[in-house]
Amino acid sequence: MPGLSGGIMSILSAENVSVGYGGPMVLENVSLSIAPGEIVTIVGPNGSGKSTLLRVLIGAIKPQTGKVHRKRGLKIGYVPQTLHIDPTLPLTVRRFLDLPKRVADTDAAAALETAGAAGLAGKQMSELSGGQFQRVLLARAILSKPDVLLLDEATQGLDQPGSASFYRQIETVRSELGCAVLMVSHELHVVMSASDRVICLNGHVCCEGTPDVVSAAPAYRELFGTGTGGALALYRHEHDHHHHHGHDHDHA
Template sequence: MSALIEARNLTIHRTGSTEPVLRDVDFRILSGEIVTVLGPNGSGKSSLVRALLGHLPLAAGRITRRPDLRVGYVPQRMQFETAIPMTVRRFLSLPRRIGDDAAALVLARTGADGMQSRQMTQLSGGQFQRVLLARALLHDPHLLVLDEPTQGLDQPGIVAFYRLIEEVRRQTGAAVLMVSHDLLVVMRASDRVVCLNGHICCEGSPDHVSGAPEYRALFGTGAEGTLALYRHHHDHDHDGDEACDRHHHPAGAS
């Protein structure tokens, strides 16, 4: 299968500096995959996403995107001025106006039915995330990019949101690239978890990464098993896990 986005030997410098925030990163995401990028604050997660989407210059390496690629994006933070009214319906029509039927359909898909007239500032955390997701789905993306999508949600809200993402993937076939810094909110449905800290420390299935020495070295010896918040029961097979030391010992290296 061809990749939706593929990065080879990616290096990115901090703004105004020659110091790399990311170095020698190889990354790809295939159609229909759920990939979680995990790492502490300052590890380069947001820089990786911005580079993959073409919003950040590269110091080295190259990025290839499928020519017809459509991306839906759920940002880490979005704030609204309380003094300026903004209904859900109006928000969905920014920057491109959509019809009432399309708005109702996409809100129903994310479990936000009937919220068109609600003010964005009056939504709960879970409702807000569902509306953001609805907006990201408006134009049938091939890839959904979710930057810290469960930030501020409680544990039941996190589990509900992850179930929703899994259902969206099932219905649409869209790939999902999710970014997180919180060990407790990694989605068990992830086909791959990529552990990042300026470079790729390790990657593989959630079970594989949670037991990897590179993961424990980065997050502490007590971190093993913390990826078990939301257990996904697979009814399908994925290709074999990536070895966690793949980036330390490439094929052919001695």
């Protein structure tokens, strides 16, 4: 039956997907599935096919081989890398949430609240900080009450504390909406602790598993080295006080 993967009903999956734009393959035999409510992060170096895979899952690119299964009626919320808005354009956050279609004030307020952007409704989009801007994009993506939220390098340009707090916000969104989350990132240091499962991509799936399993996997170390260990530990430590990973700094 389509959508069945390892015994868990998946809401979104790719099966042996390959994509090449007339040249070398960007993705080769990639399979993955996302279960309801799960936070999955795809990490990989630049050029590893992460954004292509996201576009295949959304349906924007048709794979040359393989199939994508989406649960019937699946609602997807999408948070882009960034969005260019003309700074001379007067556009409040509240008006921005009405694009492309108007939403009720109560829904707009609830989405801003869940996305950690309460109180920003009256601000001009052009006045927002990078972190606030990403939270407003997140609010817009969750307005439709999606079953799965897709984020493409959504913290690019934010500093590390900004990234870490954005990922914590994603965990809040997941617990409040019960939606699954699929994030694409090259920022290992903050991604790992927010994820239930990490998929390491480099044209193909190199390794996947829980953050602990993946960060110890040889394929992962080969791709990324071990230099992010200290930063990962720092975020974990701040995140969860009973873990003392302080000694990791020596190897960072």
